[in-house]
Amino acid sequence: MSLTDLIPGRLGFGTAPLGNMFRAIPDDEARATVEAAWDHGISFYDSAPFYGAGLAEQRLGEVLAGKPRDSYVLSTKVGRVILDEHETSARDLGEKGGLFEHGNPNKIVHEWTAEATERSIEDSLKRLRTDRLDIVWVHDIAQDFLGDLWLQKFEEARTGAFRVLSRLRDEGVIKAWGLGVNRTEPIELALALDEPRPDGFLLAGRYTLLDHGHALQRLLPLAQEQGVGMVVGGPYSSGVLAGGTHFEYQQAPAEIIERVGRLKDLAAQHGVGIKAAALQFSLAHPAAVAVIPGATRPSRTAEDTAALDEHIPAAFWADLRAAGLVSPAAPLPHGA
Template sequence: MSLKEILPGRLGFGTAPLGNMFRAIPDEEALATVEAAWGQGIRYYDTAPFYGAGLAEESLGKVLSVKPRDSYVLSTKVGRVILDEPETAVRELGEKGGIFEHGNPNKMLHEWTAEATERSIEDSLKRLGVDRLDIVWVHDVSQDFHGDLWLQKFEEARTGAFRVLSRLRDGGVIKAWGLGVNRTEPIELTLALDEPQPDGFLLAGRYTLLDHEHALQRLLPMAQEQNVGMVVGGPYSSGILAGGAHFEYQQAPPEIIERVRKLKALAEKHGVGIKAAALQFSLAHPVAAAAVPGATRPSRIAEDVAALNEAVPAAFWHDLRASGLVNPAAPLPNGA
């Protein structure tokens, strides 16, 4: 079954911000945001143990666990096991260091073995308060590892998580599995394997208005040929395309700020919202099945729905390509 057959719509809800990403979020605000997503008709929710060391799953579960389970699609991730004991050392998370400093204090293990995968799924089900998952992503298998080490971690995932998730899918326990990463290389490597094969992937930040060159070169042609779908994570590039100040989990550098300024000027010229341009661009590729922007305020959900449905004139897309701000090979909405 393809991702497009599994997912209930083009817009989902990404819950990384519910892990207290960048700031401490009052519980009532977090729960109201999930309820707002439900009220706006969103029925695909993506989460992960990594988001606030289980906090995002706990918050999401408080809302979804009382909804009819057959009425929504739920995905989470494996690769981090959350322990009951507190973390006493500084967490080494590379570019993601510090973004969940306001989350739960629990210690996290970075493991992609079969045993860790099964434990992670069991723990996620408890935090979410549900009896099953629809999609499971192998999380950040390339994150923060360099040289031969990331290949060792990938091999751990290939012989561990990949095989466990393939067995669960083939047995009907889950509907699909894939990689949830912000690097294209591990997905390309996985698609080149003879076994086991994923159903799709969640690619965060690598197919946006600001960063899509690498994905277009190799990954997306491979995925299209193999009929493997993509969920677009971070379509607003950590918030800089939605009025925020972050890009790649850090303060945006001057060159990115300047590029965003040019994109906004072009959008304003055509009376187009920058969020609409960003979201619809990411979804225009044939491989894209859905996008999962995150939010921590209920009002942001309505903005995302409006951005998805905004009528963007073909002239904007033509000017966008002519401006050189996007790769000329990138598909644009409505055949522009």
């Protein structure tokens, strides 16, 4: 099924922060944040076992279990199986070390085989307290987590997770599947396959105001050619575009801070909110179906909803282009 037909609205809710990413979030604050998203009309929710070793799914499931199942679209991911036993040593997360150090202490097995995929889905259904998933993403088969092993793991996923998810889609158990990654190359490889064929992809952090040039070179033209949709994850570039200090899940380097400062200065000149500019830029590409910023405070959802509706003058986009702050190839809102 087309992601455009499946996903309601252009603003969804990403739950990585609910897995205690960067900080320990009280349960009542996490619950109130999801409830606020619901109250603001958001009906597309994305999670993953990896987020806090199951914590984000548990927290999301606690709230959504009280909502009519047909009133929202739910996606989660495969590639990580959460064990009952606890981790006793530091986790190896490639470039993302320490990302969920405040999450659940359970051991995580990184595996994309058919057996692991089926187990992951079964476990996610229990944590999410639901009887079905709408979209399943194959998670993080990319260089940032796997280094030189990523192509080997991609092949494991191609013969394992891809085929399982394709079968489940054909059987009507799920409605769509794709890749959920922070790099463009795995998606390009998947779109080049004769079979199995994904329905779309979740690209995190690679189509933002700060970082979009590489995606525009090959991936997005290929996606348009094949008619597959993109869900944009991490539209605030790990938070640095929304007042935070992280970029690519680490402390932002000086050159990124400087570029963000230039973006904010230009936005201020036009009376434009930087969140509004970030969300509306990410959604301006024809392949973009939805954007899923994360949140850990109830007020953030209200900000995101308002940012999506904020009027941004065409002059801002023109000045953004003239200043070299966006790629010449990037589509801008309203054809600016």
